Amino acid sequence: MRKVIVLALGLYLLLYLLPLAAMGEEGLSRRPEENPAATLTPPRAQGDGSADGARTVRLLLEDGTVEELAMDEYLEGVVAAEMPASFHQQALNAQAAAARTYTVRKQLTGTSAHPEAELCTDTGCCQAYRPLAETAESWGEQAGVYAEKIRRAVADTDGQVILYDGEPIQAVFFSTAAGETLPAAEVWGSEVPYLTGVESPEGEEVPNYRTRVTVGAEEFRETVLAAHPEADLSGAPEDWLGPVEHGSGGSVASLTVGGAAIPGTELRELFSLRSASFTLTAEGEELVFDVTGYGHGVGMSQYGADAMAEAGAGWREILTWYYTGVTIGDCPAG
Numbered sequence: 134m135r136k137v138i139v140l141a142l143g144l145y146l147l148l149y150l151l152p153l154a155a156m157g158e159e160g161l162s163r164r165p166e167e168n169p170a171a172t173l174t175p176p177r178a179q180g181d182g183s184a185d186g187a188r189t190v191r192l193l194l195e196d197g198t199v200e201e202l203a204m205d206e207y208l209e210g211v212v213a214a215e216m217p218a219s220f221h222q223q224a225l226n227a228q229a230a231a232a233r234t235y236t237v238r239k240q241l242t243g244t245s246a247h248p249e250a251e252l253c254t255d256t257g258c259c260q261a262y263r264p265l266a267e268t269a270e271s272w273g274e275q276a277g278v279y280a281e282k283i284r285r286a287v288a289d290t291d292g293q294v295i296l297y298d299g300e301p302i303q304a305v306f307f308s309t310a311a312g313e314t315l316p317a318a319e320v321w322g323s324e325v326p327y328l329t330g331v332e333s334p335e336g337e338e339v340p341n342y343r344t345r346v347t348v349g350a351e352e353f354r355e356t357v358l359a360a361h362p363e364a365d366l367s368g369a370p371e372d373w374l375g376p377v378e379h380g381s382g383g384s385v386a387s388l389t390v391g392g393a394a395i396p397g398t399e400l401r402e403l404f405s406l407r408s409a410s411f412t413l414t415a416e417g418e419e420l421v422f423d424v425t426g427y428g429h430g431v432g433m434s435q436y437g438a439d440a441m442a443e444a445g446a447g448w449r450e451i452l453t454w455y456y457t458g459v460t461i462g463d464c465p466a467g
């Protein structure tokens with residue numbers, strides 16, 4: 134669901150990384166010992182005095198074993214797995230703080246899905262994780278630069294989480310918004326005060342910002358009837374489609390198909406659409422979905438975070454933009 138697309142490399146990276154490298158330190162919350170030359174050498178000292186180094190995560194791995202990791206090592210693996218390392222440093226920092234917040238909240242609330250571990254590596258249940266060194270193998274010549282960016286994202290935000298009323302939030306995120314993020318109530322049915330909809334600056338520059346899914350009339354009929362037997366899909370496809378009720382940001386709240394009102398989120402799942410922001414038209418014996426953006430639409434947009442960072446926003450600004458009414462602060466003890 135939150136899988137992100139790897140950016141096209143090449144000229145873009147060249148134009149983008151050179152100024153980044155030249156920018157050097159930004160003086161956010163870097164500790165004095167973290168000069169760039171020193172952090173290019175990977176091994177991390179245990180107990181280096183960081184807040185993340187002092188916390189651990191009990192992680193259920195794919196093979197069923199449970200591993201206990203230092204929080205910083207875990208977060209590096211999460212950030213590398215969840216966001217393209219080519220993204221701006223401040224977007225990666227925002228992702229690191231969101232991932233830490235998600236982790237701490239899981240640790241505080243517990244999960245019945247796997248009581249033996251605080252988190253797992255399944256994106257459908259928790260968040261993606263792959264050891265940084267493993268992910269770095271796919272980065273080719275950029276491995277050194279990218280791995281350093283990931284480590285820095287975790288170190289720059291050391292111990293910092295996103296809080297609402299003093300509690301770590303549900304720091305949900307997704308890939309690409311269609312102009313606006315969506316309120317949690319519209320997507321998941323219950324209101325969350327800090328998950329409102331906000332404008333999001335990314336657009337046509339995002340790879341696959343617009344996608345098209347074409348479904349044959351017979352397959353469309355079978356799929357809809359399996360979920361909604363009450364729908365009347367006799368006659369020609371152009372007669373099947375009724376009124377659309379729109380939600381925020383051009384998303385489909387519900388669409389009437391053969392007289393049955395079907396939520397946009399359900400159509401998204403039924404037809405594997407990249408988002409619930411779409412139009413549906415009947416073209417002869419085919420039904421055509423034109424889709425904008427990627428992901429559930431709630432919380433931080435990753436491409437939006439990158440666009441904000443490119444425009445000069447820092448990671449705290451990015452997070453307080455996407456999560457309404459929150460503060461950034463120290464991780465609660467526990």
Ligand SMILES: [Zn+2]
Pocket residue numbers: 244246247252253254255258259260
């Ligand atoms: Zn899990």
